[in-house]
Amino acid sequence: MTAVHPDADHPRDEQNVSAPGASDAPTDAPTDAPSADDPSTAGPLAGLLVIDLTRVLAGPFATMIMADLGARVIKVEHPATGDDSRRYGPFAADGRSMYFARVNRGKQSLAVDLKKHPEQVAALAARADVLVENFRPGVMDRLGLGAQALRARNPRLVYASVSGYGATGPRSGEPAYDAVIQARSGLMSVTGEPEGPPVKSGASVSDLSAGVYTFGAVMAALVGRGIHGRGTHIDIAMFDATVSFLEGNALAWLADRTVPNRIGSHHPNIAPFGAFAAADGQIVVCVGNDALFVSFAAALGAPELAQNPQFAQNANRSANRLLLTAVIEELLAADTCANWLARLEAAKVPCAPVNDIGQAMTDVQTQARRMRITAGGLELPGQVVKMAGYPDPVERPAAPELDEHGAAIRAEFGF
Structure with a gap:
C-alpha cells in the first residue's frame, strides 16, 4: 500500500552547498558513528537542509537516502495524524511501524497544519537547500507553497515534486498508488507466468523508482546550482x-509494435536467462553471451549443446527458448540445486539459488555489505550508497515520533 498524496484537497499533514562527489573507489571498511562536528565522519550531504513534505513511500524513500548520507531532513507532518505510514505494518514488538521506521530514520519531525500555518513551511523553505513534496499537482500552489512562490523568496531552493502522473498531461490530477501505476504503465502485463494472469511485482517498484529518480534529480540540481547559482523545480512522475x-x-513494441507477453522469470531476448527446475527446487542461470554458453554446456556435462545449430548462438537460443529450457531442465533434474550451483560457480557461470527473504537477509553478502542495520533499536535494510571516506554506520538514528523536534525547530526558525 503505497501512495503519492491521493487526497488532493486535504493535505495531512542561504547555504552555498552543491552536491559533492567522490572519485575514490569505495573501501572495504566504511567508517562508523557519523558526527556533524567531525569532518572525517560526516556524510557527504552534511550541511544540507531538506524540508520533507512527503509521506508513505516514493518521497520518503528519496529523502531517506539524503538523511542517510548526512543531510538534515525536517519531516513536516499533520498534527493530528502524521504520515499515513505510521499505521502501516509490519509492526515491531513495541508497536512501531517498521514501514515508517525504515524510510524516515534519521529525520526530524515537525507537526504543521498546512492549511492553518503555511507560513511556517515558507519560513523553513526560505533557509532550505531542498524541499520535496508529493501532493497532487496544484495543492501546494493553492496553499501558497508552490515552487514559484517559494523560489521567489529563495532562488537557490531546489524544489522537487513527486506525483503519480506528473504536473502535465491529462492524468496529472489523478490519484495514484503503486499498483495503479504498475497496471497503467504496462508493467503488470509482462509480470507473471505465461498461463497465469498479470500480477504486481513483489516490490513497490513504481514508488521506489520514482524515489530513486527524485534523489538523483535533486543531486543533479544541486550540482547545477553550484555552477549556475540558482535552484530549480523538479517534476517526477511515478x-x-x-x-x-x-x-x-x-523497446520491443517501439521496434515493430510487437506487444510482449508474459514469460515468467525468463528474458525475452537472451537465453538461457532465468529460473530452471533442478531435482529439489529452482536455480537461476544467466548466460549472457555465446562464450558463456560453451562454459555452461560443459558444466552441465553436455558440451555438445554449444555445437547444436539450434543453440550455438544467442539468436537461435532465444528463438528456441522453450526447447532449450526443456533440455536444460532434463539435465538439471539429475542433481540437487546445491550441487549444480557448485559446478556452475566453478565454471564462472552467473547463477544463484532462488532465496526466500529470510535467506536473502541472512546471506553472507548482506552482512558484509552492511545491508542489515539498526535504527532506534529496530533492524532495517541498510544504505545502498557506499562512498570512500564517508561513514556507512550499522547503527543509525531512529525515525522520529510525531512532532518530536517541533519545539526546537519552532524556536530555531522563530515561529
Missing part, C-alpha cells in the same frame, strides 16, 4: 519512472 523501467518490453 508513471514516467515505471515506463522508463520497462526496458526491453518497451
Whole structure:
C-alpha cells in the first residue's frame, strides 16, 4: 500500500552547498558513528537542509537516502495524524511501524497544519537547500507553497515534486498508488507466468523508482546550482519512472509494435536467462553471451549443446527458448540445486539459488555489505550508497515520533 498524496484537497499533514562527489573507489571498511562536528565522519550531504513534505513511500524513500548520507531532513507532518505510514505494518514488538521506521530514520519531525500555518513551511523553505513534496499537482500552489512562490523568496531552493502522473498531461490530477501505476504503465502485463494472469511485482517498484529518480534529480540540481547559482523545480512522475523501467518490453513494441507477453522469470531476448527446475527446487542461470554458453554446456556435462545449430548462438537460443529450457531442465533434474550451483560457480557461470527473504537477509553478502542495520533499536535494510571516506554506520538514528523536534525547530526558525 503505497501512495503519492491521493487526497488532493486535504493535505495531512542561504547555504552555498552543491552536491559533492567522490572519485575514490569505495573501501572495504566504511567508517562508523557519523558526527556533524567531525569532518572525517560526516556524510557527504552534511550541511544540507531538506524540508520533507512527503509521506508513505516514493518521497520518503528519496529523502531517506539524503538523511542517510548526512543531510538534515525536517519531516513536516499533520498534527493530528502524521504520515499515513505510521499505521502501516509490519509492526515491531513495541508497536512501531517498521514501514515508517525504515524510510524516515534519521529525520526530524515537525507537526504543521498546512492549511492553518503555511507560513511556517515558507519560513523553513526560505533557509532550505531542498524541499520535496508529493501532493497532487496544484495543492501546494493553492496553499501558497508552490515552487514559484517559494523560489521567489529563495532562488537557490531546489524544489522537487513527486506525483503519480506528473504536473502535465491529462492524468496529472489523478490519484495514484503503486499498483495503479504498475497496471497503467504496462508493467503488470509482462509480470507473471505465461498461463497465469498479470500480477504486481513483489516490490513497490513504481514508488521506489520514482524515489530513486527524485534523489538523483535533486543531486543533479544541486550540482547545477553550484555552477549556475540558482535552484530549480523538479517534476517526477511515478508513471514516467515505471515506463522508463520497462526496458526491453518497451523497446520491443517501439521496434515493430510487437506487444510482449508474459514469460515468467525468463528474458525475452537472451537465453538461457532465468529460473530452471533442478531435482529439489529452482536455480537461476544467466548466460549472457555465446562464450558463456560453451562454459555452461560443459558444466552441465553436455558440451555438445554449444555445437547444436539450434543453440550455438544467442539468436537461435532465444528463438528456441522453450526447447532449450526443456533440455536444460532434463539435465538439471539429475542433481540437487546445491550441487549444480557448485559446478556452475566453478565454471564462472552467473547463477544463484532462488532465496526466500529470510535467506536473502541472512546471506553472507548482506552482512558484509552492511545491508542489515539498526535504527532506534529496530533492524532495517541498510544504505545502498557506499562512498570512500564517508561513514556507512550499522547503527543509525531512529525515525522520529510525531512532532518530536517541533519545539526546537519552532524556536530555531522563530515561529
